[in-house]
Amino acid sequence: MLKNPMGIFRTVISTFVLVIFVYVSHQLTRFTNFSWQSTTLLVSFLAFLFALVIGSFMLLLRERRLDHNPWRDRFMNGALTVMAYINFLISLVILRDVFAFLDKISIATLSLETLYSSQATTTLMGLPVLFILVGHLIVRKGAFNKTVPLRFTHLPADLENLRIVHITDLHISPSLPVRLVKKLVSQVNKLKPDLIVFTGDILDSFVEKHTEEFQILKGLHAKHGIYYVPGNHEYYWNATKSLQAFRDIGFQVLINKAESLRLGSAELQMIGIPDPAANHFKEEGPDLVKVQSQLKPDSFKVLLSHQPALAKHIEKLGVDLQLSGHTHGGQFFPWNLLIVFFQRYNKGLYRIGDMQLYVNQGTGYWGPQLRLGTYCELTEIILRKE
Known part of the structure; x- marks a missing residue:
């Protein structure tokens, strides 16, 4: 040893x-x-x-x-x-x-x-x-608002044009200027989304250092709520305190949990799993068996997972849409070109069986304050009937 x-x-x-x-x-x-x-x-x-x-x-x-x-x-x-x-x-x-x-x-x-x-x-x-x-x-310009219409053959009529704003990999830390967080909140609220989802790596530092940023995030508004799952970086900085901080500002933290929303005659299930890094910190890791026990056959299912690599297993649950981040699209040269060798699902839209997967290339950045060959992405997902 x-x-x-x-x-x-x-x-x-x-x-x-x-x-x-x-x-x-x-x-x-x-x-x-x-x-x-x-x-x-x-x-x-x-x-x-x-x-x-x-x-x-x-x-x-x-x-x-x-x-x-x-x-x-x-x-x-x-x-x-x-x-x-x-x-x-x-x-x-x-x-x-x-x-x-x-x-x-x-x-x-x-x-x-x-x-x-x-x-x-x-x-x-x-x-x-x-x-x-x-x-x-490129980073100073802030997040680019990307609109992504997604079409589903079995989408309930009452979910037609439902708008989901997807934020991921913001990486709040001493490296991220507070003004970028303010600008992001302003951008999101102008979109007047039905739902806001965060797919991890939102915090990348001690939560005590960033009370101002959390107060700014508290200003986000969505008609049907704000949902969050942790990424790997939240676990590096005391995940228990981090997750509680998100709960304190009104985020619905989904740890192997499904929340049901009744929208007219349609039922929408918002599902979330934690990052596999949780297992290394003796926290609750992804448990797809636990998730499956909560799913309803007639609901439209949106699952949040920081890691897109889990898509093959998630598709077997009967999930309609998976939203993920983690990859940053490679963030800058040459990794934006090499990312395809490390991440099968590295950015954009994929179809895995009957499920669609969208990978946001990151709303913020990790490490140096730059992007080259990619951009900070704020995704507006619009559900449509095919």
Whole structure:
């Protein structure tokens, strides 16, 4: 049995980051005609950035107590931006090496001299800054309101045009400006939804730090109620307190629970399951057998699950519509392209048997304050008869 698994984990992560640092530094300096002073300065700059990433990671691992020190939040926000810079830089270095390989086998047209010139290296160092600025501007615009009509052959007449506003992965934390929460609440209330649903990762910090944001969320209004299920991140910050905070502002928290709504002659069941991460924290995890025992054969069933990956199992319950999040659509390059290899249902609409699944790519963001290749999504689901 491992005596210090956390210590081993830290060592593995640190070693991995060190290997990446050596690779990037080597590829950025080996073929250039920089002076030794410029090369030393460049490598020192990269060493500082990578050291900052390691330091912030170690600090985050220790962040298991309530801490109101503003310097810590500012440090983490800066470190997250540095992580984004390194992410883009690594991606560009790898892409350049791929082009160099293609050139070597006579597929590409760019020469090695051009690809690895001092000017090319300088460009590679500068492009991530541009990417971060553009990605930050996308986030500052707030959530984009996306209207998604969904058609069902057996939709009861009294549920025709029912409007469900879907919010997920807001990630309320010191990294998320309060003004974005205010803007979101204003956007949602202007839509005058029949229902509002939250599919997890709404809170990503100690709840005590975010009383202002919760008071703002309390201002949300929906004709038939607000429903919420936790994602994996709520469990990282004392899920018991987090879930109670959502209950205190009037959200219906659905933990393996189905709530029935009578709308005219139609019965709508709003169902929710917790994220599987609950099991790791000795909390109640997804229990589809318990859920199934509450379902009514003649009702129209909408199930909220943070994880879209559970769709194959949920479809067997006879659910009509599953709403999920979690994936962020990859959030930014290159993960917005690679997400298909990690998440089968990564964003948008899917049909699984008789069930429809919609995956919102995230109303907020996780980590650095940017999106590139994706956007913050506020989804308005409209039920229609096919």
